[in-house]
Amino acid sequence: MAGAGAANLLAPAVLFFALGALAGWLKSDLTIPDQVAKTLALYLMLCIGFKGGAEAAASGLSQDLIAAGGLGLGLSFATPFAAYIVLKAFGVLDRLTAAATAAHYGSVSVVTFAAGTEYLRAVEVEFGGYMAAVLALMETPAILAALIIAGARSQKAETRLRPTLWREVFLNGAAVVLIGSFVIGAITGERGMARLDVFVGPLFQGALCLFLLDMGLVASRRLAEAPRLDWRLIAFAIAWPLLSAAAALGASAALGLSLGDATLMAVLAASASYIAAPAAMRIALPKADAGIYLSLSLGVTFPFNLLIGIPLYHAAGRLVFGG
């Protein structure tokens, strides 16, 4: 277990994240051009969706998919309410910022999921291809929950932007590529996989390194520019993932999911969104402070999950599942 955790820390992708974080902290001028970073993000989602779909097609749509999907939807929708109560209780965030932050923690991070699957592959634990679909399902409910919490209806400006907002919530580029690729992977199955195996396989590993290098830069620069973060918020950004992961592991065990699926479910629950949620919050809750929710999700929770969370959730899963 300790060995596996250390192995994670020494995986190339994680080290590239650390390199980016170091470079950002030292104020190096290193940057991954933004159009390339955007494409890398889309490409990672294309691969995750496609591989998941192809694997799901190979193994058939099992009951596990329904169980995992239902659990994911529930966690994503319920989490923001709980997180909101906790965040408000600190007394340092206004109502809208607390609601927007809660949305981020209910929603999920694609790259954390990708790192989780790579970790499981490295320690040779199996998981269902349908977990990619669960990832896609968990993006949106948290955003809807935050809108309910914030009573977004009452905001005058939002009425005008409703069409843009709904498109952003349900049809943001990330979700479309993820779900679309899943369906394409499921339709083309093995034959499609045979044609794209290099593209979605070995290339994926490298692209993940490059993207994590960029994430490291972005995360550390964001932290450097956010000196006003209250210590309670930082504690939240570490403790909340732990709690969420524990809840997800427990529920997964109760539902009879496998160790691999349960670990990924914990990773998803613990992860915080930094693409879909901020995009929706900018439109729906413009008065919420993006400096807060992005610093927490991208600057604290993302590195924590990547470096420590993933192996920890897996280790905890093994305890629960007796694996």
Place this chain on the structure above:
Amino acid sequence: MAGAGAANLLAPAVLFFALGALAGWLKSDLTIPDQVAKTLALYLMLCIGFKGGAEAAASGLSQDLIAAGGLGLGLSFATPFAAYIVLKAFGVLDRLTAAATAAHYGSVSVVTFAAGTEYLRAVEVEFGGYMAAVLALMETPAILAALIIAGARSQKAETRLRPTLWREVFLNGAAVVLIGSFVIGAITGERGMARLDVFVGPLFQGALCLFLLDMGLVASRRLAEAPRLDWRLIAFAIAWPLLSAAAALGASAALGLSLGDATLMAVLAASASYIAAPAAMRIALPKADAGIYLSLSLGVTFPFNLLIGIPLYHAAGRLVFGG
């Protein structure tokens, strides 16, 4: 035959095109950043040229190359005159827009060609590597034909831009990369191929998916913004490729080309340009309506060829060739 057609519709690349089209139609904010899309286009041409050149070197420059090249040049140059007469006969286009549109249908689409070669590979029909050179040869004559039709000489502004125009016609980036890579492939032959096989092979398949995703977005957005398209123009954009493909198949058979070469010749004849021709028309015939020629070539003919045309031309080829 029906099976092969269905197989085409279920190829990953075609499904990614459909995904892009759907996302564009639903007004999703999905986009492939433009610098990346431009690079993907260059990359696809590099691969097509290089593979074609390497294969042509392996099999030697045969008589078929001369036959196919001559036919391609002839089709590209002659088609615009015929298309112009038909388009003018509808009475809905002014002279310059009709000439510019005719140029698009005489010229060719690199990505349609790429999809055609992938289709033939999937159904295991052989074709000559020199068809990549034929593709390159067919880009330009149609543009010259349109200039003759339009009597571009009479346009005052054009005189000033002549150097830019000739460079655009003969030295546009696409043509340079396509022809240059063909030559490099032919020079380096097997040895070069051994070094670049992953780059121009498995990676190509994935890049084609990504590029077709973008083409789907662009095509459906363009159609959505072009409500004024006369039904006769839409009929033209579907019927003309069918006629051109039939003519190309017949001529190929008469010249004794193989089934694979004849199918690709039909695909080239049926395809309409959306990079080289519009770029030249913007300079040479600025008063032609780009909204018309791009909507037809990109919004109607491209999807038609990709989804239906390619397997259809192949099926027709099998009838003609008794394959």
Place this chain on the structure above:
Amino acid sequence: MAGAGAANLLAPAVLFFALGALAGWLKSDLTIPDQVAKTLALYLMLCIGFKGGAEAAASGLSQDLIAAGGLGLGLSFATPFAAYIVLKAFGVLDRLTAAATAAHYGSVSVVTFAAGTEYLRAVEVEFGGYMAAVLALMETPAILAALIIAGARSQKAETRLRPTLWREVFLNGAAVVLIGSFVIGAITGERGMARLDVFVGPLFQGALCLFLLDMGLVASRRLAEAPRLDWRLIAFAIAWPLLSAAAALGASAALGLSLGDATLMAVLAASASYIAAPAAMRIALPKADAGIYLSLSLGVTFPFNLLIGIPLYHAAGRLVFGG
């Protein structure tokens, strides 16, 4: 030997450089979008560093590393003083432009190094993975030497920019990625290499072709826009690499390096920087004429080394080493 030289000229990567140069010379509108070119440069450095680190880890840190590293540092720091004296002696450059140009010739070109390693692989000559670290070590000392030569302290403006300058010198993106990837390669060793082999191997070859296509365009356009280059400067840009390579070969032999290491050392010594040095010179010596130093390094020395220098230095190495 002549055969090997010809083989270099016919390597795909070199031919793509020639294609780019030809396209630029013919004023084609071909361009590789700048964000993609920047990413390609970073990617090449990531691969060079990572592969070098993994190989160095496999073979252990030998004494050769220390010898080669020390020699590289020495050459990089000493060269600019000598080059400055020669350049000043021509009497055509002002003091600052001469110093800045000298910095470029002391520093190194990553892509020339990459082409050198590909060449050695093609002719099956072994070299140490640690040469990637030597490459990284040689980037900076030449820049410091030029600052000493120019007495940059005396420049008023520079004081203000000192933090930016030092970051640019020691923490420029290129250096960070190169050194960071070397360390990551060394840490993850064989296991990391197994995961990234396609990404840093076959893909690298293709990316190098694409990047050299761009370098060809940039080099020939730069030359076309620099008509004022004195013939003595052009002679310098060819003769100086020859002298530097000879010195590097001799010193390498004296230090007991292998033929492969000595060839790469000669390539590094002969190569001139076109990323790190110009970036630092723009900040530190803004009055130096960038038109001069970039035209020489990018327009003359880079093509010379790529086309002629590399096989020549290798041939000379074989004479010296009796290989």
Place this chain on the structure above:
Amino acid sequence: MDLTARVKLEIFVEAHAVGEIERMLEDAGFKGLSVFASLEGAGSHGAWRQTGVDEAGMRLIIAIGSEVSAERALAWLSDYFQSYPGVAAASDVRVLRADRF
């Protein structure tokens, strides 16, 4: 040269707002506009930087039109900026072919 006075609006807004503001400008009477991407910036909502990871980015919309159109657009924007980040500035320009604006 026969130049005519017109007003140029420069509007800095988040990317998600571009579509809506384009429609508004058309309604306000502008016959044309151009959109540019900004790399980084700062304002009352803090500093931001285009990274490709977390930022939607700001856009600069330039629209040249009549005094009346500009008035209308500014009225709308003044309301919009109550809720959303961004700034706008108007200035005087001289154009060729006045009927095009």
Place this chain on the structure above:
Amino acid sequence: MDLTARVKLEIFVEAHAVGEIERMLEDAGFKGLSVFASLEGAGSHGAWRQTGVDEAGMRLIIAIGSEVSAERALAWLSDYFQSYPGVAAASDVRVLRADRF
């Protein structure tokens, strides 16, 4: 500050025209210029968007120079815009180091 009045031209044209217009501006007496890429836009020739597939895209050329140079450039552009898409606007600016313009 010692500021001098100059004229700023903002010229929106298709990418293929940039080279030609740069030469024209030099002939007209401009000693400098800068070129920017636009993301999307609309005008009398319809709306367009930079996609990387079919669009060459519009460019914004900014050139600051003397009144006389601007007059010359506008005369040329007025002719150019008879055939090609694009618009141009002139406005007053104040610059440092007047001899540079």
Place this chain on the structure above:
Amino acid sequence: MDLTARVKLEIFVEAHAVGEIERMLEDAGFKGLSVFASLEGAGSHGAWRQTGVDEAGMRLIIAIGSEVSAERALAWLSDYFQSYPGVAAASDVRVLRADRF
């Protein structure tokens, strides 16, 4: 509309200088700014083009603020341009919500 007169600075500088000039603008009293990337250009230091290989590229910094802030910034820039490439221009604009500038 309730518009207030302000000054807009347009500063063309090399990419490496952006951070420093941002700090300077803040010190001079500007409450906001936006940065854009230029594709190519020309000036007294010759022509350049964004290529991704050898060029750092020029940036355009737009900052709208008070007359006083602009004066201060221009004084600083006038010194800066003694050593480094670049130009700057000031012009008059009218803004909404004057307190934001």
